[in-house]
Amino acid sequence: MPSEPTTETPPRSPAATRVLSGIQPTGRFHWGNYFGAIRQYIELQSAGDAYYFIADLHALTTVRDPARLRGLVHDAAVDLVALGLDPSRATLFVQSDVPEVTELTWLLMTVCPMGLLERCHAYKDKKSRGLPADAGLFTYPVLMSADILAYDATVVPVGEDQVQHIEVCRDLAGTFNHLYGEVFTLPKPRLVEGGARVPGTDGQKMSKSYENTIEVFEDLAAQKKKIMRITTDSRPMEQPKDPEGDHLFDLFSLMAAEADRLKMAELYRRGGFGYGEIKKALVEAAADFFADARRRRDEIVADAGRIEAILADGATRARRQAGDVLDRARVACGLARGGQGGRG
Ligand code: ADP
Ligand code: TRP
16 A cells, blocks of 8 residues: 655645647557547647647557668658647647656656556457567556646547546546645546547558558549548438448538538438539648648748658656646655756
């Protein structure tokens, strides 16, 4: 059982809203990532102080090609800014640029019961499929906890699949605080609304693992080909169809103007159309929806050095914040000597 707190650290006053989230650079962003996560992160940058990072340390558990990882991290940063992440409002950085987080991971590891991690689904799923898992995958939720606690985050927007990890984070923060005093701020998950399950080209959930993705910034001709190949049922042309639950209609709805969405629903209910027509409408809606982002992306790519400057500035700001939290944790658990602060 944890003993009573051994230090006299005063309770921490709750911070104002601080939003934080991370996204793994394990592939180019697809529509599922955008509508299910990124869009909400960008909306939340005006809700308060926001920190967003590219989780390259987490990606190391799956991407084992150094050149590819470097490219994916860079592309993720370019894509996020092109999609509307505003570096003057939100701190955008790369996870591994803040080494304080890995030290904090160790401190949290010492208060983390094995059983807590054994219940986490990423590891459990792999194990149940008889696949070998490494310690990186096993302890992934502890690194994620450090990511969150290092920035005193109060709100963490995530998809359903990550809620369990926020619970682990709260659990570890609570245990550490109980042992050593009020060091960490307990975060709350914020489930992203709207794009809960964006369908892929085969109607299943869009995911890299199912090879059914449509990437946000892929070449328009390649994107068109993919869209024209989206699987559909073999409904005859003249037969009316309920648009609800039809994956082609769902995708169209994400990107079309409301009036066009209503017209399309009407067309489904009336019948007498071929799916080719809908697919062409989707090709156009997608091109229009992301046209500004594509333009911004071209500008960023042409401005050599801009992204690196944004990430360097983000890393400086992020390190300052994570350094403060790490100092607090080091002092509280007895690693810092003679009142000399944290890392001296
Ligand atoms: P993938 O399944 O392609 O590997 P990730 O697991 O890297 O995607 O997803 C990153 C984020 O994007 C997650 O927070 C997840 O909630 C969101 N996301 C991914 N795919 C979808 C989808 N098809 N619908 C809604 N959200 C999604
Ligand atoms: N594990 C998250 C994912 O796969 C990414 C992530 C890493 C994250 N650290 C985080 C998300 C901290 C929120 C907060 O999607």
